[in-house]
Amino acid sequence: MTDPHLDTRAFAKSIRKHALRMVHRANTSHIGTCLSMADLLAALYTQVLNIDPAQPAWAARDRLILSKGHGAAILYAALAERGFFPPDWLETFSQDGSLLTGHVNHRVPGIDFSTGSLGHGLSVACGMAIAARRDAAAYRVFALLSDGELDEGSTWEPILFAPQYRLDNLVAIVDFNKIQSFGTVAEVLELQPLADKWRACRWAVREIDGHDHTQIAAALRDLPFEPGKPSVIIAHTVKGKGVSYMEGQLAWHYKAPNAQQLAQALAEVDAAP
Amino acid sequence: MRNTFIDTLTELAAADPRIWLVTGDLGFSVLERFAERFPGRYLNVGVAEQNMTGMAAGISTTGKVVFTYSIANFPVMRCLEQVRNDICYHNLNVKIVAVGGGFGYGSAGYTHHGLEDLAVMSALPNMTVLAPGDPVETRLAVRAIVQHPAPCYLRLGKGGEPVVHTSEPRFEIGKAIPLMSGKDLTLISTGGILSIVMSAARALEAAGFSVGVLSMPTVSPLDRDAVLAAAAASRALLTVEEHAPGGLGSRVAEALAVAGAGIPFAMLTADRSHLHLAGSQDYLRDHSGLSLEAILAKARDLLASGRNAG
Numbered sequence: 001m002t003d004p005h006l007d008t009r010a011f012a013k014s015i016r017k018h019a020l021r022m023v024h025r026a027n028t029s030h031i032g033t034c035l036s037m038a039d040l041l042a043a044l045y046t047q048v049l050n051i052d053p054a055q056p057a058w059a060a061r062d063r064l065i066l067s068k069g070h071g072a073a074i075l076y077a078a079l080a081e082r083g084f085f086p087p088d089w090l091e092t093f094s095q096d097g098s099l100l101t102g103h104v105n106h107r108v109p110g111i112d113f114s115t116g117s118l119g120h121g122l123s124v125a126c127g128m129a130i131a132a133r134r135d136a137a138a139y140r141v142f143a144l145l146s147d148g149e150l151d152e153g154s155t156w157e158p159i160l161f162a163p164q165y166r167l168d169n170l171v172a173i174v175d176f177n178k179i180q181s182f183g184t185v186a187e188v189l190e191l192q193p194l195a196d197k198w199r200a201c202r203w204a205v206r207e208i209d210g211h212d213h214t215q216i217a218a219a220l221r222d223l224p225f226e227p228g229k230p231s232v233i234i235a236h237t238v239k240g241k242g243v244s245y246m247e248g249q250l251a252w253h254y255k256a257p258n259a260q261q262l263a264q265a266l267a268e269v270d271a272a273p
Numbered sequence: 274m275r276n277t278f279i280d281t282l283t284e285l286a287a288a289d290p291r292i293w294l295v296t297g298d299l300g301f302s303v304l305e306r307f308a309e310r311f312p313g314r315y316l317n318v319g320v321a322e323q324n325m326t327g328m329a330a331g332i333s334t335t336g337k338v339v340f341t342y343s344i345a346n347f348p349v350m351r352c353l354e355q356v357r358n359d360i361c362y363h364n365l366n367v368k369i370v371a372v373g374g375g376f377g378y379g380s381a382g383y384t385h386h387g388l389e390d391l392a393v394m395s396a397l398p399n400m401t402v403l404a405p406g407d408p409v410e411t412r413l414a415v416r417a418i419v420q421h422p423a424p425c426y427l428r429l430g431k432g433g434e435p436v437v438h439t440s441e442p443r444f445e446i447g448k449a450i451p452l453m454s455g456k457d458l459t460l461i462s463t464g465g466i467l468s469i470v471m472s473a474a475r476a477l478e479a480a481g482f483s484v485g486v487l488s489m490p491t492v493s494p495l496d497r498d499a500v501l502a503a504a505a506a507s508r509a510l511l512t513v514e515e516h517a518p519g520g521l522g523s524r525v526a527e528a529l530a531v532a533g534a535g536i537p538f539a540m541l542t543a544d545r546s547h548l549h550l551a552g553s554q555d556y557l558r559d560h561s562g563l564s565l566e567a568i569l570a571k572a573r574d575l576l577a578s579g580r581n582a583g
Contacts, residue, residue: 059335106363113334114362117354123324124359127331134313135335154355157324164319 008213011081012042016242016269018077018090024262026094028102032252034074036177036210036237037144043216044142045078053083056109062139063112063128067121067155068146068175069103076100076108084110119152121145122172126158129170129230140223142171148180151189156201163202168224172203172232175210177239179250195234203232210235242269274429274465275303275372277408281415282340283307286314289419293332296342297325300372304342326352329367330359338366338419345373345387349394349426357397360424364399368418368425374404374464375515375543376557377431383548386557387428391463392519394426395493401446402493404428404514406467407437410490413444421446430465431554437467437488444490449499452486453478458572459485459503461512463492463521466563470513473568482576483507492521497528504529509537509575513568515558518542537575541568 019034045051049062066075073093080087085108092098099107103116115121125143132139149155162170176194178185185191195205204225208215216235225231239253240246243265257265283306286292293314294307298321308315314337318325322343329339341348348369349356360367371387378385394402401421405411411429418425442450449461453474462470467488477484485507487499504510510529512522522540529538543561550560558564 113331114358117358119323120327120355120359123327123355124331124334126324127328128334129331130316130328131332131335131337154323154327157318157321158328161318161321161324161328 006046008042008046008217011046011078012038013269013272014081015042015074015077017266018080018087019074020243020257020262020265020269022073022077022090022093023256024259025091027256028094029254029256030070030073031256032179032239032246032249033068033071033146033175033177035241035243035246036239037071037175038074038241039211039213039216040144040173040175040235041074041078043213043220045082047217048220049142050139051082051110053110056084060137060139063125063141065113065115065121065125065141065143066104067115067143068118068149069115072100072102072104075104075111079108079110082110118146118149119154122155122158125170126162126167129162129167130165132169133165133167140169140171142173144173144175147174147176147178147185147191150174150191150194159198159201159203162230166228167230168226168228170230171223172230174232174234175237176234177237179239179248179253181253183250198232198234202229204229205232205234207234207236210237211241242272244268274405274408274411274434275432277411278370278415278427278429279303279307281412283310285416285419286311289338290314291336291338292419293337293339294342295325295329295332295339297322297347299343299347322347322351323355326355327359330355330363330365333365333367334363338368340368340370342370342372345371345378345385346390347371349387349390353393361397361399364423366422366424368427370427370429372429373431374428375430375466376554376561377465379554379557380551382551388517388543388545389519390426390428391492391514391516391521392523395520395524397424399424400493401425401491403446403491404464405490406462406464406488407434409436409438409441410444410450410488413441414490417444417446428464434465435468437471447491447494447496449496450488450490451499452488453484454506455483455485456507457482457484458509458511458576459487459507460568460572461487461489461500461503461510461521461525463489463514464516466513466515466558469558469563469565470568472565473572476565476569477572489521492524495524495528497532500525500528501532501534504534504536511538511568511572511575512540513563514541515543515563517545537578539571539575541571
């Protein structure tokens with residue numbers, strides 16, 4: 001169930017700050033990709049997903065598969081904020097013996113599927129969606145994808161499949177931050193015209209600013225965009241969004257902020273509108 | 274075996290609504306009998322094994338028993354990472370079925386030969402690996418894996434495998450099936466080559482030797498107790514499989530070595546030095562060192578030497 005008392009903007013700030021502290025403490029990578037999807041996750045976990053933190057395996061819950069599993073830190077933060085587990089677990093992120101692995105782990109309450117190798121999540125989401133359809137169950141399945149993983153051929157197999165079976169209970173969200181491992185998407189393997197590609201594969205497409213809370217809320221409220229078609233939200237985002245020195249910088253796919261950088265980052269997130 | 278498989282699965286599915294069947298656009302003239310009876314539990318995902326496997330994982334999270342179906346390597350290696358991460362890591366109730374194990378699709382060429390599948394699947398966590406020896410074992414294996422709530426790999430012949438078992442043997446996942454017992458030599462076999470192994474055993478018996486046969490429909494977990502019991506009961510062991518090194522023979526050797534069971538031992542596996550040849554299953558078996566004559570020759574070496582004949 002969603003929680004009407006949760007403020008999406010405050011939630012986004014809170015999970016950004018958790019992720020920054022987690023990545024700093026663990027000295028791990030991928031803060032940039034966490035921050036680019038922070039606003040999308042905040043909307044999903046405050047307004048959209050029908051979930052119950054007291055029953056993580058509730059059969060009727062909406063599913064969310066983080067196919068870009070390297071964004072683990074901020075998804076764990078969102079789950080802790082929603083009460084799936086105590087927030088102090090976040091301090092163990094990537095530490096010896098912790099369940100909070102650097103790529104999402106299904107043993108953590110609220111994580112629907114483990115990912116990490118790119119190009120797996122949308123197929124699994126398709127499977128859940130067709131099972132829901134054939135069981136006449138009302139839940140929806142969300143798959144959050146990176147732009148880089150659209151390089152994977154295996155991502156395009158379910159893109160072809162889902163419209164064939166009219167899976168309008170399936171929603172793909174592309175965190176299109178336009179930076180992948182070695183450089184910009186345009187430099188490495190151009191995806192544009194991306195919306196046209198999904199449209200040609202018979203998906204209902206909407207492009208939004210992935211940091212504009214009004215646009216995010218409107219898109220998520222309008223699902224499915226067309227009855228009988230799977231929906232994809234192409235969210236134009238900024239890698240490292242919310243921390244000035246990280247925004248659009250490839251280096252923050254890899255680096256962890258030091259203590260001074262962390263302090264500045266937390267201050268900037270707090271000061272944002 | 275594939276007809277036995279689909280008939281058994283269809284029969285089970287009539288009573289068990291959890292059973293789904295997903296194919297990667299293969300199984301023409303075989304899968305229709307399931308698809309027609311249970312259209313709501315059948316899916317053809319197209320020529321897309323990675324999607325087939327990832328979807329099977331997703332479907333199974335909702336309480337289903339999901340069978341994936343394709344030829345030889347296709348449901349195993351094309352989508353190996355989906356098998357490893359999506360199915361095995363999550364310990365999901367998915368059954369991977371490959372038809373045409375070994376040289377079942379002989380004339381189709383090496384791309385269609387399943388010669389490494391048992392080794393690859395046996396390396397994965399939570400995975401049970403089965404290669405039934407005849408249609409009777411196939412029927413029993415399908416029933417058993419439906420009741421086993423974890424990942425399974427089922428390697429089948431393409432069709433036409435002779436029935437070996439004259440009555441229904443006791444079948445348990447992880448347990449060998451003794452067919453004959455003997456003091457001089459025990460032959461250990463997995464998969465559809467069982468009928469040739471039985472012919473070899475009978476020929477050796479006719480020549481005056483006391484020969485045992487163990488059918489091993491489960492390759493992983495290996496029935497170590499049965500291997501060690503055979504090592505204690507007979508003077509030598511010979512494994513036979515339509516598979517490269519790394520499968521049954523290697524696992525039996527490992528069990529013997531770990532147990533310190535020093536015994537004359539040899540393993541017959543498929544020689545892969547002529548991958549480019551077309552041929553029937555029989556031709557390619559013969560050509561890769563798995564003919565009846567090759568089994569007899571290796572057995573006689575072992576019996577004569579009384580030492581490890583390699």
